[in-house]
Amino acid sequence: GANKNSIKIIGDHTDMYAQAYFAYDSKKSGGVTISHLRFGKSPIKSTYFVNKANFVACHNPSYIDKYNMVQDVIPGGSFLLNCQWSVDELDEKLPAPVKAYIAKNNINFYIINAIKVAKEIGLGNKTNTVLQSAFFSIANIIPAEEAKDYMKKAAYKSFSKKGEDIVNMNYAAIDRGAGEVIKVDVPASWASCEGELPVHKAVSDRKDLEAFINNIQTPCNAQRGDELPVSTFTSMPDGTFPQGSAAFEKRGIAVDVPEWIPENCIQCNQCSVVCPHAVIRPVIMTEEEAKNGPASMKTKDATGMAGYKYTMAISVLDCTGCGACVNTCPAKTKALALKPLDSQIAEQESFDYAHKLQSKPEVLEKFKETTVKGSQFKQPLLEFSGACAGCGETPYAKLVTQLFGDRMYIANATGCSSIWGGSAPSTPYTVNAEGKGPAWGNSLFEDNAEFGFGMFLAQDTLRARAQAHLKAVAEKPGAEHAKELIDKYFETANDGAANAKATKALVSALEACPHKDEDMAEVLKLKDYLSKKSNWIFGGDGWAYDIGYGGVDHVLASGKNINIMVFDTEVYSNTGGQASKATPIGAIAQFAAGGKDIKNKDLAGIAMKYGYVYVAQVSLGADKNQCLKAILEAEAYDGPSLIVCYAPCINHGIKGGLAIAQQVEKEAVEAGYWNIFRFNPALAAEGKNPFSLDCKAPTGDYKAFMMREVRYNSLTRQNPEKAAVLFDKAVANSKKRYDDLVGLVDYYKPAE
Ligand SMILES: Cc1ncc(C[n+]2csc(CCOP(=O)(O)OP(=O)(O)O)c2C)c(N)n1
Ligand code: SF4
Ligand code: SF4
Ligand code: SF4
Known part of the structure; x- marks a missing residue:
């Protein structure tokens, strides 16, 4: 956004011609965006990306040894690096070819710690506005004060809907960014540095995976995918990619990662349940295994298993720094604290060691996989996805793979779950030690349920x-x-x-x-x-409630043993937040710019009417146990199942961000915004009540819950009268909805 604003400012306020191309990859966290900005006094006729620039900025320090960025600067041009390193540390931190190119080509080299500035201002990890201001101060295209003024106007336009706080933070970023740039005196000795950027050759027992990573994934991730000849792909003519390749990316995108403090840990495994990226995992080891581990590995005696050790393994290079684990940790004194990635690098070695240890039947004997704690001793077969840091969707999918991943078929609707589930070229769905993992395919947005039904019928x-x-x-x-x-x-x-x-x-x-x-x-x-498979159909609410609903209904009506999981973000998230039939009344979304004025569809209620469909509504942060039960019951039910999962998303504009997604899930239920329940037809067949309302009568403040999210609070600024009317209706709807659910408990009560 900030770079888009920059080129607009140049085009609108100078006599120069301007052009911009933006190239993105599909990762939703730490992905690469390259802004190709061209401007000058002559008309621009170039239709291609910029490959030699007067100015290059590297916004993420972890990119410096991954991409040949500085080589794109012309001799005498400028290079800006955002990093937390001091000038004195640069000699040690920068790779040799970067230093040599800077020195030999007379590059004007600048650094800035935009990470620190953004944090101090309250912008968290959003450094773009700070860096935009740094760009204008270095590029010297428009007089400094004038440039600041234009940037502020643009920031107001971009952020005013999100509230005054956000606008003011961006103003502060503009004021501070220009002043924080440091010009580096390039040591002459850098000119004699020799070496190449490190190329990490993947090594794996799975030779197909190893070849895929070295021949396809690594070049693509280095932005050289366009150079690959067609012959590279001839061994995979049907387009099947090997699973487990995301684990080789080790993107190191987090600024801060959790540090485990064993003495405070109560071994509840909740951090592991909520981690959207499967980064933090409890491991129980024998004394011998613990002794043989890296010296820096921290352990403590495993509760309930004498003679065994417990560790919390953290794959810091895969962490997104979302903070969900830290915020969830229920220990009296938190057993996790966010620390700079640099200080925790040694943890990677411990993770790599602990995660390769054989899984132990005695651990799952003691801590059953049907419990929240026990489920986390099972390997997640969805790991290190490129979902947004803290995404509310992934923890649900990850949990399903921990329970049934070794025998799962997944048909995935297009949407965020198909992007974090298959960010080509990497694949986060993976296999266990026996080589078994989910078979995953993505069809179209509109026909995914039918696609999943086909997968089921073929297998059956x-x-x-x-x-x-x-x-x-x-x-x-x-x-x-x-x-x-x-x-x-x-x-x-x-x-x-x-x-x-x-x-x-x-x-x-x-x-x-x-x-x-x-x-x-x-x-x-x-x-x-031959063996029984676990058939799943995944997708978002835009798919399940709207565009793919006909297929969803068809599968539910089929009576077949298929499980549908809906990640309900209440909008079309992948395409930027368009309203779906799941969008609640009063929410602002695209295509509902004035606030949606009709209530959302009750997909779970409609499905329950069949009587033979297992239906659950869940919210992990509200009740992990209920969520786990629903997944287990749905899978065990010999018929169709539907689980609707409440999933906070960046599109909600949650104050506090997705770091508090689990807390939001809890408060949504306490406020009556979301209700959790299960309807199990198998119980009716046993003469029991099939309907179980799993949440108490709401005690929280419904409107206060809404006001924490930009999608609601922006309506109070935009149209306070309408907001008052719609929010009152929302509260009334929620009361009626809860009363109706209480009514269902009676309605389904078996006759005496
Ligand atoms: C028929 C069709 N229309 C539109 C699109 C573009 N599209 C891709 S993903 C998506 C949104 C998906 O939203 P949802 O199902 O709610 O899943 P989420 O992204 O929220 O997880 C849209 C509109 C498409 N792929 N196919
Ligand atoms: S910070 Fe986020 S990604 Fe990292 S371990 Fe914690 S929950 Fe997982
Ligand atoms: S949530 Fe906290 S107490 Fe529980 S296992 Fe994780 S670190 Fe330990
Ligand atoms: S559902 Fe929302 S938070 Fe998750 S990946 Fe999509 S946009 Fe990001």
């Missing part, structure tokens, strides 16, 4: 075929030795975890059999389809 048909051959095997004389295993397989056919074990034992027995007849050979040919 192949499984039925394999089972028919297996029955034939069982009936033949000579199959007595396998009889018990075949019986076990059919007994557990509907239970994912048990059937996985039974299938494994059965398949190895059949493979070991010296005489394989036709049926047995067919079973083995189809062995990947």
Whole structure:
């Protein structure tokens, strides 16, 4: 935004011609944006990106040894680096080719600590306005005071809807940015520095993954994807990418990362549950494993497991610094504190060691995966996604993969979840030590439920075929030795975890059999389809409530065992926040610029009416246990399921940011803004009440809850009268909604 404003200022307030191209990657946190700005006295006829510039600014210090940025500056040009390093530290911190290029080409080299300035002003990690002001002070295109004035006008236009505080912070950033720039006296010795930027060659036991990373992912991430010839891709003509490649990116994008303070930790694992990026993970080790770990690894005795050690492993180079873990930590004195990334680098070695240790059955025996604490000892098979720092969607998806990831099929609607779920070229869905992980595919926005249904039907048909051959095997004389295993397989056919074990034992027995007849050979040919799979369809509210609703309804009505998870951000998040049918009354969104004046659709209520669909509404921060139960029940239910998850998003403009997303999820339920419940038809079949209202009558202040978010509070500035009317209606709706839910408890009560 700030660079867009800069080129507008130059175009509008000088006699120069101006042009701007912006190139983005698809990561939503720490992604690369390159602003190609051209201006000058002659008309601009260039239609290509700038590849030699008079001025280059590097806004993120972690890019300095990843991209050849300074080489893009012409001799005698200017280079601005945003970093937390002092002038004295530059010699040690800058890579050799950067230093050599600066010295040999007479580059005017400037640094600024915009990170510190933005933090002090209250802008958190938003450094762009500070850096915009630094640019104008160095580039000297417009007299300093005049430039500040124009920048402030532009900032007012961009941020006035977000409130006076934000505008004032941006004014402060403009005032401070220009003054904080330091011109570096480039030491002559830099000219003799030799070396290249480090290239990290990936090494993996999975050779397909290793080749993919070295030949495709690394060049793409270095902004050289356009140079790859078509022949690079011939080994993957169907477009299938290997899983687990995001783990090799190690982007180091966080300014601050959590430090674990073992003496304060109560080993509740809540930080791990809420981490949107699967960065922080509890690990229980034997004494021996702990002893063999890196010297800097911190441990403490594992509660409830004598002779074992507990550590909180943190992959600091994958952390986004969102702070959700720190804010969630319930320990009396917080057991996590945010510290500069530089100071915590040693933690990466501990993470790499701890995360490779064999998972221990005794740990899951003691702490069951069906509990919040126990679930976190299972490997997340969604890790290090490029979602916005603190995203409210990812923790739900991550939890599902911890429970069923090794046997999951996921059909993903287009939306944020398809972008953080598959930010080409990297893939955050990954595999466990046995090489098993979610099979993931993204179809279109409008037909994802149908796509997921197709995935289910294909698997189901192949499984039925394999089972028919297996029955034939069982009936033949000579199959007595396998009889018990075949019986076990059919007994557990509907239970994912048990059937996985039974299938494994059965398949190895059949493979070991010296005489394989036709049926047995067919079973083995189809062995990947034999075990029970966990079928999921993921997407946002824009998909589920609006554009893909016909398909969602079709799947729910099918009666088949498919689970639908909706990440409800109450807007179309991926495209910048357009209103959906999930957008509540009174919220400002695109296409609802004057505040939405009709209430949101009750998707869960509609689905419940089928009577045979498992339905839940959840909010992780409000009740982790309820959320976990809903996911487990939905998966276990032999029929269609729908889980609607409340997901705070950057588009809400939460005061305090997504660092407090979990607190917002809690307060949403306390205020009656969001209700949590479960409807399990399986209970009705047992003569029990299928409906469980899992939240108490609201006690929080509904309007105070709304006022913390720009999507609501901006309406009070824009049109206070309308805001008053719509917010009153919202409060009345919420009361009625809760009363209706209480009514459902009675309605579904089994007859005495
Ligand atoms: C038919 C169609 N219309 C529009 C788009 C553009 N589009 C891509 S993602 C998206 C928004 C998705 O919103 P939602 O389903 O709520 O998911 P979220 O991004 O909030 O997770 C839109 C409009 C598209 N891909 N296909
Ligand atoms: S700061 Fe955010 S990304 Fe980093 S470990 Fe904590 S929750 Fe995860
Ligand atoms: S949330 Fe805090 S107390 Fe709980 S495991 Fe994490 S660091 Fe320890
Ligand atoms: S849902 Fe919101 S917070 Fe999450 S990745 Fe999308 S825009 Fe970012």
